[in-house]
Amino acid sequence: MADKILAVKGMNDILPPASAHWEWLEQTLRTLMAGYAYRNIRTPIVEPTGLFVRGLGEVTDIVEKEMYSFEDRLNGEALTLRPEATAGVVRAAVESNLLYDGPRRLYYIGPMFRHERPQRGRYRQFHQVGAEALGFAGPDVDAELVFLACDLWAQLGLSGITLEINSLGQPAERQAHRGALIEYLSDHMDLLDDDAKRRLHSNPLRILDTKNPAMQDVVNGAPQLMTYLGAESVAHFNGLRALLDGAGVAYTINPRLVRGMDYYNLSVFEFVTQDLGSQGTICAGGRYDGLIEQIGGKSAPAVGWALGVERLLELLKEQGLLPEQPVPDVYVVVPSAQAGRQAASICRALRKAGADVQMHAATSQGQGSMKSQFKRADASGAAWAVILGDDELANGQVACKSLRVSQEQRMVEIADLATWWQEVRT
Numbered sequence: 001m002a003d004k005i006l007a008v009k010g011m012n013d014i015l016p017p018a019s020a021h022w023e024w025l026e027q028t029l030r031t032l033m034a035g036y037a038y039r040n041i042r043t044p045i046v047e048p049t050g051l052f053v054r055g056l057g058e059v060t061d062i063v064e065k066e067m068y069s070f071e072d073r074l075n076g077e078a079l080t081l082r083p084e085a086t087a088g089v090v091r092a093a094v095e096s097n098l099l100y101d102g103p104r105r106l107y108y109i110g111p112m113f114r115h116e117r118p119q120r121g122r123y124r125q126f127h128q129v130g131a132e133a134l135g136f137a138g139p140d141v142d143a144e145l146v147f148l149a150c151d152l153w154a155q156l157g158l159s160g161i162t163l164e165i166n167s168l169g170q171p172a173e174r175q176a177h178r179g180a181l182i183e184y185l186s187d188h189m190d191l192l193d194d195d196a197k198r199r200l201h202s203n204p205l206r207i208l209d210t211k212n213p214a215m216q217d218v219v220n221g222a223p224q225l226m227t228y229l230g231a232e233s234v235a236h237f238n239g240l241r242a243l244l245d246g247a248g249v250a251y252t253i254n255p256r257l258v259r260g261m262d263y264y265n266l267s268v269f270e271f272v273t274q275d276l277g278s279q280g281t282i283c284a285g286g287r288y289d290g291l292i293e294q295i296g297g298k299s300a301p302a303v304g305w306a307l308g309v310e311r312l313l314e315l316l317k318e319q320g321l322l323p324e325q326p327v328p329d330v331y332v333v334v335p336s337a338q339a340g341r342q343a344a345s346i347c348r349a350l351r352k353a354g355a356d357v358q359m360h361a362a363t364s365q366g367q368g369s370m371k372s373q374f375k376r377a378d379a380s381g382a383a384w385a386v387i388l389g390d391d392e393l394a395n396g397q398v399a400c401k402s403l404r405v406s407q408e409q410r411m412v413e414i415a416d417l418a419t420w421w422q423e424v425r426t
């Protein structure tokens with residue numbers, strides 16, 4: 001035998017039965033998005049590398065070390081597997097003029113790629129659901145996006161998810177804070193790790209976001225961006241807070257919440273759980289008023305969030321909230337080769353009536369004894385077995401047997417199977 005070819009490290013197959021949980025979650029999300037009038041957008045997995053370098057900022061974890069970038073072998077174009085989808089959504093919106101001539105509330109579901117060290121809640125191919133509102137300047141849409149996420153947690157029955165918010169102000173305000181921050185950090189050089197030293201002049205704000213326990217004291221004492229905000233930024237932040245307060249949405253203000261991408265300004269927020277260990281951020285987002293212009297569009301405000309599907313599913317599992325596996329309604333028992341010739345058409349008639357039907361595939365699985373076929377019927381989880389006995393078929397009938405406690409059995413005319421199913425379906 002040839003060597004086995006395995007999946008790429010950090011990239012997972014999503015197989016049944018787990019895939020049913022994905023489908024269920026996706027369906028819940030689509031319904032919720034429709035309820036907020038967010039419309040689905042599907043952008044390419046591969047984008048020009050420049051889109052991310054320009055959109056995310058050169059001194060970000062993603063652009064510095066996490067991107068799967070390659071050269072197109074035919075034309076030398078620099079391409080990248082998307083590490084996130086906001087930049088692609090904005091590119092598409094600009095390219096197709098959605099901001100002035102199309103839906104501006106958008107959502108996506110799909111795979112993202114980042115070359116990170118694989119661990120629980122952190123993969124190299126992972127999936128995000130994202131919501132983006134393009135062309136809206138006010139805190140009302142920031143709040144709308146927060147409510148959207150809160151409604152999702154509530155609908156899924158999740159508990160213990162907390163909301164943290166912060167304001168990153170505007171670039172000029174960040175610039176003023178940056179000077180003070182660099183000065184403060186330079187005074188504590190001996191307490192900084194290598195990453196922080198490297199970022200000191202390129203992206204000092206990101207140092208506040210460090211997960212290194214040894215640096216918590218020094219970053220806690222750092223100058224806070226919040227105190228550098230001008231009146232308009234403060235008004236935007238207070239506007240968001242008032243809307244959250246009015247809706248009874250609890251939150252904490254985390255002055256160290258800065259987010260990974262350069263494109264954020266004003267409101268930023270994260271939904272966090274303690275139930276998943278260190279990868280506890282389920283959903284993160286904020287305002288990115290500068291991105292559209294940076295990507296070549298006419299300047300326009302925007303706000304959005306992205307949630308990690310793997311982490312959300314893990315949390316649902318942790319809290320015992322995943323739905324039961326789907327099972328067929330009916331298992332069709334095929335005791336003879338002769339019955340096999342009618343099996344497919346009977347199954348299709350049942351399906352047309354709305355039943356989910358699993359057929360015993362006699363020529364593939366072997367005829368087997370009735371007993372072994374009933375074992376399979378039981379294992380399938382079906383509520384009913386429909387038995388295609390030769391004698392019954394000769395009379396145009398089949399036997400329908402409940403596999404539940406009742407064990408009820410009755411003869412049904414093949415022509416009446418649809419009516420039978422309407423009667424017994426629960």
Ligand code: ATP
Binds near residue numbers: 084
């Ligand atoms: P982290 O600080 O955990 O690396 P991030 O700031 O890089 O997160 P974002 O880019 O904001 O994350 O992505 C939004 C969400 O996508 C995260 O909150 C998380 O739930 C999920 N996510 C990000 N990276 C990964 C990954 N490598 N594997 C699985 N989920 C991820």
Ligand code: MG
Binds near residue numbers: 061260
């Ligand atoms: Mg990251």
